[in-house]
Amino acid sequence: MGLIESINSAVNGWVWGPPMLVLMGFVGILMTARTGVFQIRHIGHWMKKTIGDIFKSKEVTAHTTDKSISQFQSLCTALAATVGTGNIVGVAGAIATGGPGAVFWMWIIAFFGMMTNYSENVLGIFYRKKNAADEWSGGAMYYLRYGLGEKKNCKAIGIFLAGAFSVFCFLASFGIGNMTQVNSISSNMNSAFGIPTWVTGLFIMAAVGIVVLGGLKRIAAVTEKIVPLMVVLYIVGAVVILVTHIGTVPAIFTSIFKSAFGMKAVGGGIVGFGIRQAVILGMKRGVFSNEAGLGSSVMVHSSSNVAEPVRQGMWGIFEVFADTIVVCTLTAVSILASGDIDLATGQLVSGVESSNLASAAFGAMFGKPGEMFIAIAILLFAFSTVLGWSHYGSKACEYLLGLKATMIYKIIFTLATFGGAVMGQNLAWDIADTLNGLMAIPNLIGVLALSGTVAAITKNYVDRTFRGKTVKPMLSAYEDIQAMQEKKIASQ
Structure with a gap:
């Protein structure tokens, strides 16, 4: 354990240094600019097409008859993976160590992260493919290999980065998606x-196995019931605290x-160090919470039955908004109240542990x-996160080793939950931080x-939707899938 801690600390310091934070922020700012500040200019539209359509559009919520999942199920599974302990334990730890200012930097990374997540989902839908089981397979590995890799003189780098992302995602599924949560x-x-940790570990291992071994359809069926209930109850409790104070x-x-x-x-240290801690911890916990920039949730969004890449991109905007702007803020206000x-001073004044x-x-x-x-x-938050991340790791495994290897992965993933239950907390979080950063780079x-x-x-979507232009929709990078999706849109 001592050797693991030393190695992880060295890698973590490099991965989460200033260059990574600058890159994370730059990508969000760039995509905000290149999409015309879509998250603000079209806020009414993406709200209507996400949370609004949940209550009035069967297209969004109806269960599918093929091997895809509904847009609502893709959101719930993505939120299951993002709305987790980062929203409670992660926010608390950031405030205790980085002061209340860490909350501000969570907001900043979330605002620009909306368009990073949007971009990931747009690319995920545009470059997704069907696998041997007739399921949609998409994610960063696909747009790295078939998007970046198709550019002039970029084939080798595209294949390498796709492989690197898949390896990091495979490993991260045991960290952010398993150990820290359990x-x-x-x-x-x-x-x-007063329940012993090993007892909880056995219970979680059994529950995870029942759901995960049933595949994405079963995961989506569980998350669409758990996620809305747990989010609403948590928000109600936090709002009561807010109103009372x-x-x-x-x-x-x-x-x-x-x-x-x-x-x-915190503790009356040097001003510059305090700001640095607030920025780093706020951004790290913000990314840990909403995962914008990691390329993780796009793997489940790519399994949606949607035809328009931008439509699924808008669910990515809403995902970050709900996760960080709403849930994390309510957690922070509850703690600070x-x-x-x-x-x-921003100092912890009670004997309560940060977690x-x-x-x-x-x-x-x-x-x-x-x-x-x-x-x-x-x-509930953590259990649903484990379910969501099991799908991400499964898709990474599928890309690296083929479809048949995914069942072995699911079994190992299920057994690993017990290890997470009895593992030291700080090391688990530190490893998750490192793997987050490694995933984000490619x-x-x-x-x-x-x-x-x-x-x-x-631009193609905006031209057709808001400007009334008659142009061919951009739905897929592949001609056969493009034709199939065009027919789907025409029939709706």
């Missing part, structure tokens, strides 16, 4: 109910903005039931290289 479940169940809201937001730019670091963080700050906030409001609610919320290179393609597809 570790948070077991530690919180032990804290709230409404008088402290101005002070909370003042603390967030001051800490982001100039307030002393609890009194456990000094709003003037239990959210639990303490809900406990202060609702008593013991509040602490138990957070433990159950973390259980993916962001691909998005940058194909930014012109995203811009062209977006």
Whole structure:
């Protein structure tokens, strides 16, 4: 373990250094500019075509008869993978270490991350293919190999980056998608109910196996029931805390903005160091939470029955908005309203551990039931994250080793959940951080290289939808799939 910690610390310091944060921010800013600030200019449209259509369009919610999944199921499975412990434990840790200012940098990375996630999904749909089982297969590995790789003199680099992304994703599925999630479940169940970590590990292993071994259809069927319920209940609880402490809201937001730019670091350290900690932790936890830039959720979005790449891209915008702007902000406000963080200094003033700050906030409001609610919320959040990430790892395995190898992967993934339950928490989070960064590198290179393609597809959609132009839709990079999707749109 000591050797693993040393190696991971060295790699983590390189992966999450200033160059990575600059690259992450630059890609988001570039895609925001190249799409005409789509997330703001067309906010009414993407809201209507995502959350609005959930309540009125059967096309979005109806279960499919083929091996694809509905747009709503793709969102729920993607949110299952993103709305997890990062929204509770990750936010708490960022605030405890980086001060309230970390929340501001979460917002910044989320705002631009909306268009990074949008771009990933657009490319995912545009370059996806059908596998031997007649299922859609898409993701960063496909637009790296068949998008970037088709550019002049880029075939070798496209194949290499696609392979690298798949390897990092395969490994990350055991970190961000398995160890950290199950570790948070077991530690919180032990804290709230006194249940031994190994008992929780066995229970989670059995539950994960039942769902994951059933394939994407079963995963989607479970997540579309769990995710909406858990998100709504969590939001209601956080809003109650917010309303009860409404008088402290101005002070909370003042603390967030001051800490982001100039307030002393936690514990009264050097100002510059405090800002650096806020920026790094805010961005890292923001990315850990919404995964924009990792190229992960695009693998499930690519399995959607949608024909228009931009339509699925808009679900990517909503995904980041719901995950970080809504859920993470409510977590942060709940913690900062609890009194456990000094709003003037950003210092942790109570004896509560950073990982239990959210639990303490809900406990202060609702008593013991509040602490138990957070433990159950973390259980559901993390369990659904494990389900979502099992699909990502499965797709990476399929790309690297073929379709037949995915069943072996699913079995190993299921067994690994027990290891996550009894593993040291800090090491689990550190490994997840490292693998996040390693996944992001090839993916962001691909998005940058194909930014012109995203811009062209977006312009094509805007021309047809808002400007009334009669132009051929850009639906796929492949002629046969393009023709098939054109017929689908014509029949709707």
